[in-house]
Amino acid sequence: MASRKDTLVRRASxxxxxxxxxxxxxxxxxxxxxxxxxxxxxxxxxxxxTIAAASTLEADIKSALKTGADMAAAAAVGKLIAERASQAGVKDVVFDRGAFIYHGRVKALAEAAREGGLNF
Structure with missing residues (x-):
């Protein structure tokens, strides 16, 4: 039987x-x-x-949030990555959810990035 890590790696690939x-x-x-x-x-x-990056570990986001593991944090990261992408001249991207299902925090990040101006 495959381990959980093997399953996640296979799904991500x-x-x-x-x-x-x-x-x-x-x-x-x-x-x-x-x-x-x-x-x-x-x-x-x-x-x-890597053209642009954002995470909840950055000081400006971390100080504004209660935790880095909720939907509000994901939305803040989505808006920030969209802003940084537009500064880098990127408008169209392909969304890579990795091994994570499109639900919850992943979905919140994607929707915030779309609202910020990214097309995917």
Whole structure:
């Protein structure tokens, strides 16, 4: 029987493979959530570089939030990553949820990023 980690790695690689098939050169918005924080990066896979990043560990977000592990924190990170992407000149991205289902904090981050001006 496969361990939980093996299952998560297999699911994340399956999602990433599907994303690369439809990306058409667009950078991907990669999301990672832990039990205490949430992180987002915009990655250019062609160049292999991170264009923009945001997380609940940053001082300005951390001081404004009660915890880094709720929907309000995810929405704040989504707005911040959209703002930083627009400063970097990125408007269209592909959403990479990794091994996480599109629900709860991941969904809140995605919706806040869309409201901030990212298209995906």
């Amino acid at each position: 399956r999602v990433r493979r599907q994303i690369k098939a439809v990306a058409n050169g667009r950078p991907r918005l990669s999301v990672h959530r832990s039990s205490k924080n949430i992180y987002a990066q915009i990655i250019d896979d062609v160049a292999g570089k």
